[in-house]
Amino acid sequence: MSPSTLRRALTFSVLINLGVLTALGWQKLAANGLPMPSGAPTTLSRELQLSTSQLQRWHDAEAPFLAQLHASGADIQKHRDALIQAIFGPSVDHTLIDTAQTKIAELQSTQQRLVIEQLLRERKILDPEQRERLAQILVQQPVGPSGFERMHRE
Known part of the structure; x- marks a missing residue:
């Protein structure tokens, strides 16, 4: 050749x-849950019967939130993996276990704040009936950000 x-x-x-x-x-x-294209309807937005202008505002608020939620989930996963290794490694490293556990708790607290801030943004977009419907949907969801994130992606 x-x-x-x-x-x-x-x-x-x-x-x-x-x-x-x-x-x-x-x-x-x-x-991996990165934001949907702006304006694309989701199961939740259809369930809430968002108007066209509400849908655009919803997605504009949702895109950065989902990216942050995804990143914090990845951080939690990293520390969770380190915790598992510290527990089940050849020898138990109590310092590493405590450090990973503390970091996971901090990250989960941050994640909870992200979710609350997002819900407050969504509240401003919705009319009273839509807010009530979203509240009902959220009460029925499993506890934790994964259910919340999945609900927004579908």
Whole structure:
């Protein structure tokens, strides 16, 4: 094979690999709860019967919230994994266990504040009937941010 043919084959291979990686990355972002495209209706927005202007405001408020919630969930996961390793590693590291436990509690508190701030933003967007409906839906959800996040993505 000539050097130019080899170069073309290598370039073609790199382009295919980049395309595959881009497609996988895009799927991963969508699957990991990053914000929906602005204006795209969700199960929750349909359930609340948001008007067009409410839907736009809803998504504008929701996008940064979901990104922050996703990032804090990833941080909690990292510290949870460290906690599990400290508990089940070859030797028990009580200092690492205490540190991870404290960090997880701090991150969960921050996550709770994020959720409350988001609910207050959503309250301003909704009319009284929609607020009552959202309150009913939230009461029926499992405790924790994962149910809240899933509800916003669907």
